[in-house]
Amino acid sequence: MKEMDFEQTEDIGFSDLTDEKDRKKAYEVDFKVVPLPDIISAQANASNHVAGILDLSTEQAAALLRSFKWNKERLIERYMENPQEILDQAGVVLDSDKITITQRPAGFLCEICYDDSPVGGALGLSCGHVFCHGCYEQYLTQKIKEEGECRRILCPESGCSVLVDEANIKRIISPSTLTKYRRLQDKAYIADLDNLRWCPAPNCENAVECRLAHHNFDTVVPTVSCACGHDFCFACGLDNHQPASCGLVKIWQKKCADDSETANWISANTKECGKCQSTIEKNGGCNHMTCRKCKYEFCWVCMGPWSEHGSSWYNCNRFEENSSSDARDQQAKSRASLERYLHYYNRFANHEQSAKLDRDLYMKTEKKMEEMQRTSELSWIEVQFLKKAVDVLTSCRMTLRWTYAFAYYLIKDNITELFEDNQRDLEVAVEALSELLEKPIEKEKITELRQQVLNKTVYVASRREVVLDDTAKGLVEGRWQYFCEVPSIIVGK
């Protein structure tokens, strides 16, 4: 909460003086994109630094840093107190070059392949378990390539807990395995650090750094944007899901995936036979029902036996009786619950679908843009407004989509009315822009269209900001009340 507390105290009295544009918006978090070369050099720098201070080799320093999750200060402090304990914990042996056996000793027998020839390479760590070079290479390759292990590769001897050190690993494995080994180390580095996360986009090699403390993730949706253009949530790694919090996204996705609503559909659209409890759906005809299974005759309206209906057939007058009205209440509830869910789900799914259609539209628009360049006086830079419009449109649809999941869980009260107004304004603006983009392009009206699209794009973007700003502030203030428990997010990478 460090940064946020700071910002809040700053705000008191000074907020009017701060320029609107420079201020961070309520729904934004600070982050930095870290490309792969920087990740590699950050590890090297930290290792060299620690190696210099503690008088170790860089590989040894790196091993110690890994066991301390790259917390330099804590490592140095603890190492000064008790170096041997720290070394043992990390499985690092000092002077390993002196102890390492690289020649086959007299009477050598490799316990893995039972090779007993006196010539050839071998390796034995400080524990004295010697194996032949070939077996060691196979063993390390297996660990690295098949099992994806890079941090704790132990001596092959059963039950031996001496770590195969980085210098020896690098000496033995092939170049292709070494590349894989380095890659695993980078991955482990990112996994060790709480404020780093890989960009989940395919083929993107960047990581993103966000220094917000994890306990803030219940009140902020930490959305970051990678240099490759992918927007994602720093806490859960999913695509940008503002304004819904990670916990809410989780229960919503579960709800959409499971068949909890199937049960609701059944109870909303079917009744059970009063005698044999078979489930019956009435899809037409009159109210005089005969159960196919047990031949029980009953009235669909009041669920009572048909024989008691006397002469008032086809017009049930037993409507107010308690037992039948209870059954109807229950059904009405299920029906309302189902309708409520479907209302939000349809809108949620619709925006996802529309975003896809917008993308298709963009492909067509690109052709239009080329055409415009040829047929009008406009230059390349001037026709860029269409691309910008589609980009804004897509991001707005993604936001809108999640506002419906968010709204589903909200308890309706006065506060949520404001939210719904904002949501509606964005919805209207988005559809207007979408419609504008679909218009055929006419030569003489290009300038006019350009003006309209530009205006709308700016307006739509500002409506999105309003929605995000309001929901983010509400989240911090604890303004939103959900009708069910929303779990807190446990950050896992």
Add this chain to the structure above:
Amino acid sequence: MFARHLAMNAPAGVNIIDANDFKVWKLGLAGAPGTLYDGEKFQLEFNFGPNYPLESPQVLFVGDNIPVHPHIYSNGHICLDVLYNHWSPVQTVASICLSLQSMLSSCTSKEPPPDNATYVKTARANPKHTAWAFHDDTV
């Protein structure tokens, strides 16, 4: 040569039934005298993959008589850490037999594993595809 090595180092009660290729071995295992399995005869099957000994072999009890033991399922699957994630390439057929023999010998009551019925119903043929949790070090 491996079979010879085993023959020389085999723990008591282990005999080779069939070890003529490098893929599948069948061994006989006799319950040690003075234990709950005294006089019983079991059959073990070893399947060696191409990465053996870097990867553990697939080991299971086969035949009519599967030992009734808290760590042995009635389909022959064995819950023993050295066969899965505590495998080391230094382990041998002889050392596995020794581990199994000691597992049987230290048993104090002949009971199937508590989750035997569910496990046997859902388990895959290869016990190495099961995610094992090793919770009991006493037996």
